[in-house]
C-alpha cells in the first residue's frame with residue numbers, strides 16, 4: 001500500500017476528524033479564493049468595462065475627472081480633427097449634464113444627460129427604435145424607459161441642470177428616437193443622450209461648443225493614436241484606458257488589495273492551525289502503532305510521508321470543495337456589494353481570474369506542507385523503545 | 395548451545411542502558427553479555443522493572459546501549475544509520491507486542507502485507523505469503539476481517555503472522571500473552587513453538603512461567619543483570 005492509500009485509510013478511520021479538517025479547509029479556502037478574486041476583481045472589471053466601450057483613449061482639458069474640471073472648448077472641431085488623425089478610427093466629444101425628467105403628475109426623475117458630437121459611431125448601442133439623427137431627438141436607456149413607460153416616438157419634458165453658476169434654464173420637450181444601452185449605466189440609473197447641440201440649446205449655451213471629454217477609438221495601435229492626439233492638441237490630456245486603470249489601481253484599488261492580503265493571511269493561518277492541531281492530535285493518539293511499525297522496520301521516511309499525505313489529502317479535498325463554495329459565495333457577495341447605488345451595472349467586485357486560481361492552489365499547497373511540519377517532526381523523532389514501553393505502562 | 399559464528403544472530407558484549415532522568419540516571423540494563431544463535435528458543439524472566447524490555451529492545455535494534463557493544467550478524471549496530479537499522483529490522487527481526495499494535499483500519503491480510511510491501515515484495519508473492527502465514531496461524535478464513543472483528547488471541551496471531559512476514563531470523567516478543575487469558579495464552583505459546591520449530595530464533599520476555607518453561611534457555615534478570623541462566 002502506497003503512502004497515499006495508507007493516509008486515506010487513516011483518514012477514513014476517523015471520519016469525524018477528516019470531515020472537520022476538510023470542511024474547515026473548504027470554508028477557509030472559499031474565503032481565501034474570494035479574497036484573491038476581490039483583490040484584482042474591481043480592476044479587471046473596470047478594464048473590461050472601459051474596453052467594452054470601444055474607445056481606448058480619453059481626452060480631457062485637464063487631469064481632473066470628466067465633469068469635475070474645465071471643459072474642452074471647440075469640442076466639435078476638436079473631435080473632427082482628432083477623428084481625422086492617423087491611427088484614429090473615431091473621435092466623439094461628450095458633454096455631460098444632469099436633468100430632471102418631469103413626470104405626468106408623478107415624481108420627477110433625476111437622469112444623466114449626454115450630448116455628443118463627432119463620429120463615426122456613438123458610445124451607446126441602440127436596442128429598439130433608431131439612433132438620434134437630428135437635434136431635439138434623444139435615445140433613452142432602459143432605466144428611463146422602464147420607470148416612465150416611454151419608448152420610441154414618445155416625447156418627454158426635460159429640465160436640465162447645466163452649470164452651478166447659471167440660472168436654471170427652462171424645460172424643453174424632446175422626442176425619443178430609440179432605447180439604447182450605455183456601457184457605464186448603473187442599475188435603475190436613467191440616461192438620455194442626443195446631439196451636443198441639443199444639450200447646448202437646452203442649457204441655453206448654444207454656440208459654446210464645449211465637451212467634458214472626447215472619446216477616441218484607435219484603429220488598433222492605442223499608443224500611436226494617443227501620441228498623435230497629444231501632438232495635435234498638446235494643451236489637452238490624452239489618457240489611454242490602461243493608464244486610467246493604472247491610476248485607479250495605484251490609488252483606490254490598493255485598499256482592496258491590502259484588505260484582501262491581510263484577510264487572506266488570517267484565513268490561511270487559521271487553516272494552518274486547524275490542520276496542524278487535527279494531525280497532531282491524531283498522531284499523538286497513534287504513537288504506539290507508529291512505534292510498532294518502526295520496530296517492524298518501516299522507515300522514518302515512510303511514517304513521515306504518511307503524515308504528509310494525510311495533510312495533503314485533507315487540504316486537497318478541502319481545497320477542491322472550496323472552489324465551488326468560493327464561487328457561490330463570490331456571486332452572493334458581489335450581488336450585495338453591487339446593490340450600492342450609482343455603480344455601473346456591469347461592474348463586478350469578484351471576477352474570476354486564472355491567476356487567482358493558481359495562487360489559491362499554491363497557497364493551499366504551502367498550507368498542507370506547513371501544517372504537516374510539526375506532526376511530521378513528532379513522528380520523525382519518535383523514540384521507538386520508549387514509546388512502546390509507555391504504551392504498555394500507561 | 396553456542397553454535398559456530400555463522401549461526402550467531404545477535405551478540406551483546408558488556409551492554410548497559412542508562413536513562414538520564416531529572417532525579418538522576420536510571421540504569422535499566424547493566425553490563426549484559428549475551429549471544430542469541432540461529433534457531434534458539436530463549437525466555438527472559440525477572441521481576442518488574444528489572445530491565446527485560448530494555449534488553450529486548452536493544453537486541454531488536456530499536457534502542458541503543460549507552461555502553462558496551464551490540465553486534466547483529468557480526469556488525470556493530472551503533473555504526474548503522476537509522477535507515478540501515480530500519481532495513482535490518484525489516485528483513486531480519488520480527489516483533490510481537492503485548493498490545494498487538496495491529497493497524498485498525500487495515501484487514502488482517504493487509505496488516506500482514508504491510509512489512510512485505512515495505513520490503514519491496516511483488517504483489518503476487520505478498521498475496522501468496524500472506525495467505526500462507528494466515529493459514530499457518532490458523533486464520534486463513536479471517537483474512538478480510540479487521541482487528542476490531544477479531545478476539546485478542548486472534549489479533550495476536552495476526553501480529554505473529556505480520557512479524558514473520560519477511561522471514562526474519564529472530565522473533566522478539568514482549569509479554570505476548572500479557573493481555574490474554576490462560577487458554578488463549580497457551581494457544582499463542584504453542585504457535586510460537588511452531589514458529590521456532592520452523593527455524594526462527596525466538597526471544598520471549600514474559601512473567602508467565604508456563605510460557606517461559608517452553609523455552610530451551612531461560613535467562614533470569616534482576617536489577618538490570620542476567621542473574622542466572624538455565625538450559626533444558
Ligand SMILES: Nc1ncnc2c1ncn2[C@@H]1O[C@H](COP(=O)(O)OP(=O)(O)OP(=O)(O)O)[C@@H](O)[C@H]1O
Nearest residue numbers: 386389413420422441442443444445446447448449
Ligand atoms: N525510557 C525510559 N526512561 C526512563 N526510565 C526508563 C525508560 N525505560 C525503562 N526505564 C527504567 O528502566 C528500568 C527497566 O525498565 P524495563 O521496562 O526494561 O523493565 P521490565 O523488566 O520490562 O519491566 P516490566 O516487567 O514491568 O515490563 C525501570 O526502572 C524503568 O523505570
Ligand SMILES: [Mg+2]
Nearest residue numbers: 446447448568
Ligand atoms: Mg517490560
